[in-house]
Amino acid sequence: QVQLVESGGGVVQPGRSLRLSCAASGFTFSGFGMHWVRRAPGKGLEWVTLIWYDGSKKYYADSVKGRFTISRDNSKDTLYLQMNSLRPEDTAMYYCARSDIVVVPTSIDSWGQGTLVTVSS
Amino acid sequence: SYELTQPLSVSVALGQTARIACGGYNIGSENVHWYQQKPGQAPVLVIYSNTNRPSGIPERFSGSNSGNTATLTISRAQVGDEADYYCQVWDSSTVVFGGGTKLTVL
Numbered sequence: 001q002v003q004l005v006e007s008g009g010g011v012v013q014p015g016r017s018l019r020l021s022c023a024a025s026g027f028t029f030s031g032f033g034m035h036w037v038r039r040a041p042g043k044g045l046e047w048v049t050l051i052w053y054d055g056s057k058k059y060y061a062d063s064v065k066g067r068f069t070i071s072r073d074n075s076k077d078t079l080y081l082q083m084n085s086l087r088p089e090d091t092a093m094y095y096c097a098r099s100d101i102v103v104v105p106t107s108i109d110s111w112g113q114g115t116l117v118t119v120s121s
Numbered sequence: 122s123y124e125l126t127q128p129l130s131v132s133v134a135l136g137q138t139a140r141i142a143c144g145g146y147n148i149g150s151e152n153v154h155w156y157q158q159k160p161g162q163a164p165v166l167v168i169y170s171n172t173n174r175p176s177g178i179p180e181r182f183s184g185s186n187s188g189n190t191a192t193l194t195i196s197r198a199q200v201g202d203e204a205d206y207y208c209q210v211w212d213s214s215t216v217v218f219g220g221g222t223k224l225t226v227l
Contacts, residue, residue, distance in 0.1 A: 035216065037164075044221035045156070045164065045207050059214050062122075095163060104211050107154040107169035114163060 002026045002110040004096045009115030012086055020115055022079040022096030027110075030054070030074040033101045035108060036081050038092035038117075048094070049081070053101055064090075086119045093117075123212040125219035132225045139195040141222045143208030146189060151210045153191040155184060159204045167206075168193060198226050 008020040020036070036048040049070040050059045058070055069082040079096055093114040099105040126144040133139035143153065155168040166175050168184035171191065181196045195202055203226050208219040 037216075039158075044205070045158070045218045047216035047218060050216065061215065097164075105216070106152075107166055108156070108164075108209070108216075109166050109169070109175065111163040111165070 002098070004098065004110060004112035006094065006096050006112045006115035009094065009117045011118045011120060013121050014087060014119055016086055017082070017084045018086060018117060020081040020083065020094055020096075020117070022081075022112060024077045024079065024096075024098075027098075029072075029077040033099045033105050034070075034072060034079045035097045035099060035105075036068075036070060036079075037095045037097055037108070037111075038090075039095070039114075040089070040092040043092075046092070050099070050105060051079070083117070086117075088119050091117060091119045122215070123210065123217050125208055125210065125217055127206075127208060127219040127222045129220070130223045130225065132227055133195070133198045134227050135200065136197055139198050139202070139224055139226075141193040141195075141206050141224065143191040143193070143219050144189055145191075145210070148189055148191050148210070149187045151186070151191075151212070153184070153186050154209045155193045156207045156209065157202075157204045158207070164207070195224070198224075200226050202226055 003025045005023045035050045051070045067085045071080045095114045096112040097108045152170045156164040157167045158164040171186040172184045183194045205221045
């Protein structure tokens with residue numbers, strides 16, 4: 001079955017960097033678009049970024065544009081999120097998730113369990 | 122940017138029908154997806170493309186979409202349905218989530 005396992009979360013000071021990883025299994029990773037979605041404490045779901053199945057297109061929420069970079073290694077079935085210039089408001093559970101791409105992304109049909117990022121001095 | 126508006130909370134009596142609205146300009150022309158998230162768990166897709174249920178989702182969950190409102194309907198509500206529910210669309214190269222609705226089963 002589809003498995004998405006995030007790692008790399010932790011406590012980091014404001015202004016520092018962190019890299020999240022998501023290991024995928026149980027499906028053809030190179031055939032699906034992949035997202036990062038986060039949920040801050042006491043808030044709702046917030047979409048962060050999406051990468052096309054072949055890495056040819058990348059989209060970002062305004063709140064992270066210029067600071068976060070999504071990438072993927074289809075030879076390793078792994079998704080990444082490089083987070084720079086972190087802010088306290090980036091504190092959240094970060095979920096890796098997948099979508100089929102049919103001209104545009106379809107629904108997000110599988111989610112990982114999340115990795116917690118805390119930005120605090 | 123496109124906005125989706127949901128009520129903060131909805132309450133329903135055990136065994137009755139709950140309806141959760143998701144408002145957006147001309148949302149009836151969009152593909153709307155719905156997610157359920159219980160405390161401490163990852164979100165789960167419960168309705169995709171307005172009206173479709175993924176395998177494993179009970180028939181009690183249904184969706185509709187017309188005009189400026191999409192609706193998630195949960196029939197014969199159970200205590201296990203208590204969760205946060207989110208609507209979602211793809212618009213202008215971004216994924217947009219509604220603010221979420223907390224469903225309480227009384």
